[in-house]
Amino acid sequence: MAKDFGIGAEAKRTEDIRYLTGAGSYTHDIDVHGQAYAVFVRSNMAHARIKSVGAAAAEGMPGVLAVFTGEDFKDVGGNPAGWFIGSRDGSPMKEPKRPVLAHGKVRHVGDAYAAVIAQTYMEAKDAAQAVADASEFEELPAIIDMAQALADSSNRVHDEIADNQCFDWGWIEDNRAKVDAAIKAAPHVTTLELVNNRLIPNAMEPRASIGEYNPGTGDYKLTTTSQNPHLTRLLVAAFVLGIPENKLQVVAPDVGGGFGSKIYHYGEEALVLAAAKKLKKPVKWVAERSESFLSDAHGRDHVTKIELACEKDGTFIAFRTETMANVGAYLSNFSTVTPTFLHGTLMAGPYKVPNVYVNVKTVFTNTAPVDAYRGAGRPEATYSLERVVDQMCRELGLDPFEVRRKNFITTDMFPYTTPAGLAYDVGNYHATLDKAMELADVAGFEARRKAAAAKGKLRGLGLSTWIEACGIAPSNLVGILGARVGLYDAATVRVNPTGNVSVMVGAHSHGQSHETVFAQIISDMFGIPMSSVDIVHGDTAKIPFGMGSYGSRSLAVCGQAMANAADKVIAKGKKIAAHMLEATEAEIVFSDGVFAVSGTNRSKTFGEIAFSAYVPHNYPLATLEPGLEETAFYDPANFTYPAGTYLCEVEVDAETGKVDVCNFTCADDFGNVMNPMVVRGQVHGGVVQGIGQALLEHGVYDENGQLLSGSYMDYTMPRADDVPFVTVDHSCITPCSHNKLGVKGCGEAGAIGSPPAVVNAVLDALNRGGHKIAHIDMPLTPSRVWSAMNA
Amino acid sequence: MTKVTMTVNGKSVSAETEGRTLLSSYLREGLGLTGTHIGCDTSQCGACVVHIDGMAVKSCSVFAQDVAGSKVTTIEGMANADGSLGVIQQAFQDHHGLQCGFCTPGMVMTSAALLANTPKPSEADVRHGLEGNICRCTGYHNIVKAVMAASGQDVAAVAAE
Numbered sequence: 001m002a003k004d005f006g007i008g009a010e011a012k013r014t015e016d017i018r019y020l021t022g023a024g025s026y027t028h029d030i031d032v033h034g035q036a037y038a039v040f041v042r043s044n045m046a047h048a049r050i051k052s053v054g055a056a057a058a059e060g061m062p063g064v065l066a067v068f069t070g071e072d073f074k075d076v077g078g079n080p081a082g083w084f085i086g087s088r089d090g091s092p093m094k095e096p097k098r099p100v101l102a103h104g105k106v107r108h109v110g111d112a113y114a115a116v117i118a119q120t121y122m123e124a125k126d127a128a129q130a131v132a133d134a135s136e137f138e139e140l141p142a143i144i145d146m147a148q149a150l151a152d153s154s155n156r157v158h159d160e161i162a163d164n165q166c167f168d169w170g171w172i173e174d175n176r177a178k179v180d181a182a183i184k185a186a187p188h189v190t191t192l193e194l195v196n197n198r199l200i201p202n203a204m205e206p207r208a209s210i211g212e213y214n215p216g217t218g219d220y221k222l223t224t225t226s227q228n229p230h231l232t233r234l235l236v237a238a239f240v241l242g243i244p245e246n247k248l249q250v251v252a253p254d255v256g257g258g259f260g261s262k263i264y265h266y267g268e269e270a271l272v273l274a275a276a277k278k279l280k281k282p283v284k285w286v287a288e289r290s291e292s293f294l295s296d297a298h299g300r301d302h303v304t305k306i307e308l309a310c311e312k313d314g315t316f317i318a319f320r321t322e323t324m325a326n327v328g329a330y331l332s333n334f335s336t337v338t339p340t341f342l343h344g345t346l347m348a349g350p351y352k353v354p355n356v357y358v359n360v361k362t363v364f365t366n367t368a369p370v371d372a373y374r375g376a377g378r379p380e381a382t383y384s385l386e387r388v389v390d391q392m393c394r395e396l397g398l399d400p401f402e403v404r405r406k407n408f409i410t411t412d413m414f415p416y417t418t419p420a421g422l423a424y425d426v427g428n429y430h431a432t433l434d435k436a437m438e439l440a441d442v443a444g445f446e447a448r449r450k451a452a453a454a455k456g457k458l459r460g461l462g463l464s465t466w467i468e469a470c471g472i473a474p475s476n477l478v479g480i481l482g483a484r485v486g487l488y489d490a491a492t493v494r495v496n497p498t499g500n501v502s503v504m505v506g507a508h509s510h511g512q513s514h515e516t517v518f519a520q521i522i523s524d525m526f527g528i529p530m531s532s533v534d535i536v537h538g539d540t541a542k543i544p545f546g547m548g549s550y551g552s553r554s555l556a557v558c559g560q561a562m563a564n565a566a567d568k569v570i571a572k573g574k575k576i577a578a579h580m581l582e583a584t585e586a587e588i589v590f591s592d593g594v595f596a597v598s599g600t601n602r603s604k605t606f607g608e609i610a611f612s613a614y615v616p617h618n619y620p621l622a623t624l625e626p627g628l629e630e631t632a633f634y635d636p637a638n639f640t641y642p643a644g645t646y647l648c649e650v651e652v653d654a655e656t657g658k659v660d661v662c663n664f665t666c667a668d669d670f671g672n673v674m675n676p677m678v679v680r681g682q683v684h685g686g687v688v689q690g691i692g693q694a695l696l697e698h699g700v701y702d703e704n705g706q707l708l709s710g711s712y713m714d715y716t717m718p719r720a721d722d723v724p725f726v727t728v729d730h731s732c733i734t735p736c737s738h739n740k741l742g743v744k745g746c747g748e749a750g751a752i753g754s755p756p757a758v759v760n761a762v763l764d765a766l767n768r769g770g771h772k773i774a775h776i777d778m779p780l781t782p783s784r785v786w787s788a789m790n791a
Numbered sequence: 792m793t794k795v796t797m798t799v800n801g802k803s804v805s806a807e808t809e810g811r812t813l814l815s816s817y818l819r820e821g822l823g824l825t826g827t828h829i830g831c832d833t834s835q836c837g838a839c840v841v842h843i844d845g846m847a848v849k850s851c852s853v854f855a856q857d858v859a860g861s862k863v864t865t866i867e868g869m870a871n872a873d874g875s876l877g878v879i880q881q882a883f884q885d886h887h888g889l890q891c892g893f894c895t896p897g898m899v900m901t902s903a904a905l906l907a908n909t910p911k912p913s914e915a916d917v918r919h920g921l922e923g924n925i926c927r928c929t930g931y932h933n934i935v936k937a938v939m940a941a942s943g944q945d946v947a948a949v950a951a952e
Contacts, residue, residue, distance in 0.1 A: 012884055019892025020880040022826015022866035026893065029825035122809070204830045204838060204893040204927050256828070256893025257927050289831035511891030511928045681887045681933055688930030712835030712925070720921040720931040725914075725949060750930075 006524035010677040013516040014530070015509070024254045027208035027225050032282035035210070036065055038272055039124035040285070041114035041131045042294060043106035046142035046366035046705020047157070050104060053114050054134020061130060063123030065279055068115045068271060070103030077239050079265055079330075083337035084482040085167050088359075093167040096158040096364075098330040100240065100267040100274075106137070107157055107329035108366050109705055110294025112267060117275050117283055142705035146303060146324040146363040157329055157364040166327055166336065166362040171344035172421055179357035182318040186309030190392040195777040196380045198301035198326070198699035199692075200715055201373050203510075205256025206287035207296065211272030215280055219247050224269050226252040227262045227508050228548020229540050231485070235265035235333065241273060248273075252538040255510035259689070260372040261296045262510070263550050264333045293710040298699050299373020301326035302339065306384045308392050309355075314403040318355035319347055321384060325362045325370075332371035336362065341481055342377030342469075342551075348418035349385045350429045350467045350643055351407040356419040366705045372550065374689055374751040378468040386464045386756035391774055394767060400760075401437065404465050405430060415737075422469055424641045426734040428669060433465060435732055436645035436667035445649070449768065457651040459662070460765025464646045466753035470745040471556030471640035471736070488635035489558035490545040493522065493565040495628040497614035499607030500532040503565075506546015507558035508538050512747060513678045514554060518562060520674060521741070525566045526606055527593025544631050552642070552745030555674065560739045561634035568630035573609045576628075579620040580604055580612060640736045640744040644668035646687075648757040652765045657786030659695055659762055665727040666753070671736045671744035679746045680728045686750020687726050692718040693751075694758035698779050716779075795859045799824070800868030808855045814848075815839045817855035818865060826866035826896045830925070837924030840897040841865045847904035849923070866896035869903070879903055879941045886946070888937035890928035897924050902938045911942050914949070 005011055018024050041053075055067040078097035085093045102113040114131050118124035143149045143157055149164040157164055170176060183189055205225060212221040220243055226232045229250040236250070237243040255262060268285050275283040287295070302325050309318040325339035344358035393400040408429040409416050417423045437443075445461050452459035472478075475486035492504040503522055507514055519533040526533075536542050546558065574588040577595035581588070581602050589598050596603035604612075612619055613628035649663040666683055673679050696716040700708040709715040735742030755778060762780050766773050766789060776788045796805040799822060806821030818824045818841070827850055830838035834852040841850045842864040869877050876884060879902050889895040898921065905912060905920040912920065917938045918931070926934060940946045 013887065015892070016884040016889060017876070019889055019895050020866075020876060020883055020899065021870055022824065022896055024826070024892050026825075026828070028829065029819075122811075202927055204836065204891065204925065205828070206830070254892065256830075257891040259927065286829075289833065289836070513890070677887050681890060681929060684930035684932040685890065685928045686930075688932075689927070711833050712831050713833055717925050717927070718930075719925060720935060721915075721918040723931060725935070726930060726932055 005530050006520055007674055009520060009675065011516055011520050011530060011675055013513055014519065015515045026205055026254045026256055027210060027223055028286045030210060030223060030253065032210060032212060035282040035284045036117050036119055036279060037121040037124045038115050038117050038275060038283050038285040039128040040112040040268065041116065041128045042291065043102065043109060043111045043113060045106060045137055045139050046109050047140040048106050048137035049140065050102065050106060050113060051136040051138055054131050055114060057130040057134035058116050058127035061127045063119035064116060064127045065119065066117045066275065067131060068101060068275060070099055070101040070113055073100035074103050076100065076241060079235060079267065080239050081331040081336045082333045082484050084484065085169055085336045085340050087167045088170040088173055093336060094161045094165070095331060096161065100270045108368050109707055110291065110368060111329065115271050117279060142366045142703065144365055144367065144701050144703055144705055146326055146365060149363050149365055150361065157366055161364060164364045166331065166364060169340050169360045171340065171358045175355065175357050175419060179318050179320050179355045182355045183307060183309040183320055186317045187312050188310050188396060190308045190388055190395055192306055192388045192391055192775055194304045194306065194384060194387060194775065196300045196302040196304065196383055197693060197778045199299040199373055199697050200293055200699045201259045201261035201296055201299060202717060203257030203259055203261055206289055206292045207262065207266065207268065208286040209269045209272045210282060210284045211276035212282045213273070213277040213280065219249070220273050221249045221251065222269055222273055223251045223253060225255050225262050226250065227255070227258040227510060227550055229508065229538055230506065230546050231548055232265050232269065233540050236270055236273065240270045249541045252508055255508070258510045259374040260299065260376060260550060263548065264297055264371060290711060293715065294368060294707060297332045297369045297371035298328065299370065300380060301370050302380050304384050306388045308388045310392060312396060314393065314396060314398045314406055316351055316353040316407045319353060319385065321347055321358045323360045325360055326365055326367065327362045328365060328367045328369035330369050332369040335369060335371045338372045338377045343381050345420045345422050346378050346381035346467065346469060347385065348420045350409055350427065350465055352409045352413065353407065354419060367701050374686060375748040376551065378748065379752045379755060382464065382466045382752050383756045387759060387775065390760045400463050401433070404433060423638060425638055425737040427641060427643050428732060428734050429465060429643055431732040432643065432645045432667040432669055435729055436647050436665050439667065439727055439729055440647040440663060440665035452651050456654055458654055458765040458769035459649065459651050460761045460768060462648040462757045462759065462761025462764055464753050464757035464760065466646065467641055467643040468748060468752050469639035469641060470552035470748065471636050472551040472553045473639055474637060475635050485547065486635070487547055488633050489547050489561045490631065490633045491558060491562035491565050492544045492629065492631040493562065493569050495569060495610045497611055499610040501526065501528065502534050502536055503562060504536045504543040505558050505562055506543055506548065507554035508549045512549060512554055513675065517555070517675045517678055518559060521559065521563060522566055525563065527591065528606055552747040555741065555743045556640045556736065556739055556745050557634060557636055559743065560741055561632045563741055564632035564634055565630045568632060569628060572628060572630065575624055576609050576612055576619065577604050580618055637738040640671065642668065642670050642744040642746065642749055644749060644753060646753040646757040648761040650758065650761040650765055652762060652785060654769065657782040657789060659780055659785060661691055661724055661758065664724060667729045667732060668746065668749055669732045669734055670730050670746045671733060672742035673730055674743065676730065679730055682746045683728045683750045684726050686748060687754045688718050688723050689751045690754025691723055691758055694755040694778050695780050696722065793856060795855050797859055798862045800864055810854065810856060812855045814850040814853045814855045814858055818850060824865050824867050828893055828896055830893065837897040837901060838894050840900040840924065842900060842904060847901050866899060869899060879906070882937040882941035886933045886937040886940055888929065888934040894924060894926045898926065898934055902941065905938065906942055911944060912939065914939065
């Protein structure tokens, strides 16, 4: 029988009760006494010089308290990029200042250049419109296409950057000549040019922030939609506003999804704090969805040429990639690492390919900033690899399953250092491929294809074998690679006098189920009920420190910090028990919530030890402090490397080009699984985001820089009737070798592995149906598929 | 400003509103019922669905004044009288039909209306019925399962897992 608590149990989620009864507390739900409202005035032009801001138009309008413009913030610090990336020629990346409010120029539609504060939201909105109407601009040509941006120095997003290029990065530069030579000499080379389409994250809760200031103490408080409150505190306090960190509390309460878009510090957070101080009133801002479309950091947006050199039997010789990556108008906090170290280092995939080289040019354009979105660089890597491998198989008439088997790193080769610089610790790629083929009934595909053909449908089977690096990351390593932060995490385990436990964690849950899963681990380690454990997160005043949740790192990094802190609690408990039981510490064993003297019936329960720690009447006070609370910081020794195989079956309507996803099957190796129900849920969601990228979603700017897909009427979110049930398996397990929980991370896998599986399936269907088509760019809308079939 | 009175979750309530006040704002700001969420500004996402006289309606698509006198039910009115989760809410918890929880109130309200009209829905019925509610977390898999389970159907074999 399956366990119903502890590690590995399908425990139901404790956080569900408040969400299901309307008792969640998202930032928009929080009102602070006396609050005023902020509404931002945003550019409706992609690129323009600001001639004048019509702030005066708002003066005297009902309820208006203040208008802020870029002038008010021109002397404060800028919002920085979190990673420094150097160019191939040794020059530093170009790092233009990102202001709180645009000053001098507006650089994308939605760029905020003023903010109105008023007594009510409607009054602020009315006045913001008046400011917009009264503002004057000199419109400049919009810079949208990346290749043109690089080629035309007469038109610049940032006046000081002539070629609109942030950097030109090579990985690994020393391998460049060797890879070039290998490709030149190879018996076969397959080349594909691919667009990894711009996506708009669309967490269902729009961003929101409340700023507060106490003039009596000088304390600030920011309540905000963040995946990482300590990181936000650091950025706002130290870099942007110059507030001492100890005077700024950042609270991220219930947060309605993030997917990367709420990692970053945005100017709105600084504005509400500055306004609260100036007006001596709390100031609240809530984005409308239209603002989210225009101003949240977008994802992906790569244009890539990839070459695969191989033997005629499909043995890989080299991968060479040239990518242009759009960073938009300003550098968002992780925009420089996403297309580089989160992308280029994965370009060996799960394969024993000897030669890999990646070149990435990042380009400024008059579009919303682009940054990490679920998967962050790794979906782009996986898509390029899995598409070009499939195309090579088609060109050489090889079986795509067998080609992958032939090239997989085998279990006897670990630890395995790839030519892209990562050291994979464990894995079993053949196992997940076999499992996926079994679950998807690949053997029965031909019969299903014939049945589909009989009703006029083209059926195809698509394969993707993916790997990612997550559990980000060893601080000393990423420091060498340009990170400006450490990427450890922290947790405090506080055993209360009556034996229940409060755990303060640096990870932030905005859908990931930490309140349940982390409690399962503590419950298991301490032998106490889950109901005796509370997981506390999202408040810099409560938690010790934390780098937050992204990159599938929460369990592998913060979870391990928590487990280490819990180990310290147990170690101290043994000392207390030894004293109480008149034994030596070495004689004490702890299991199932009981400290016992080995080989005797003398014991103390976890609760008795906790009580004694706080009422230390019979306690070794001369050698041991009272209390039972421990903190651990954990810095991982390596990345973790989840991997798996995804299989997609589609039917294409030959008349219309419409694609239906019939079956989707995932076999993943996430290492040890703490809660299978939660892991399946993470994969379901990621896969559907990936199906969305492959078939539906596209952030489209026209040549003037207007966002054409700026609402749910134009940006096609996957809906319930667009997708099938998803078959998910995680029974192939190679536990991570360098964290004690043996966990790897599962949050992004679905979004990484699925787009190439879908696209490969569609191309398989079309080619089996007699259409010789090498590639169609995502999203594979009916229009694009039909056009390719009828070209 | 006009005083608007209606019955919400079985209680007669009133609040002063402007003519342009949407029902969603009336519920959230006028009555403090913040379980009804605002996820978009084009009546597309469905996070704000409530029942008006038994019908599922996006509360951002009607003015509060236009439903004066109606019976409105929100997510806060869906639990059993003793405070325990209602059948649909319980099915969402049992089948992990929610992650971040933001779309959940609208999902539950739409599902309740769907099941009132279609007591034993097929998978296709549920997917079609939820087409006006966007979820970014779950991929809909467990939501569809939860709704079918709430109707009393055995969903153990719905999808290989």
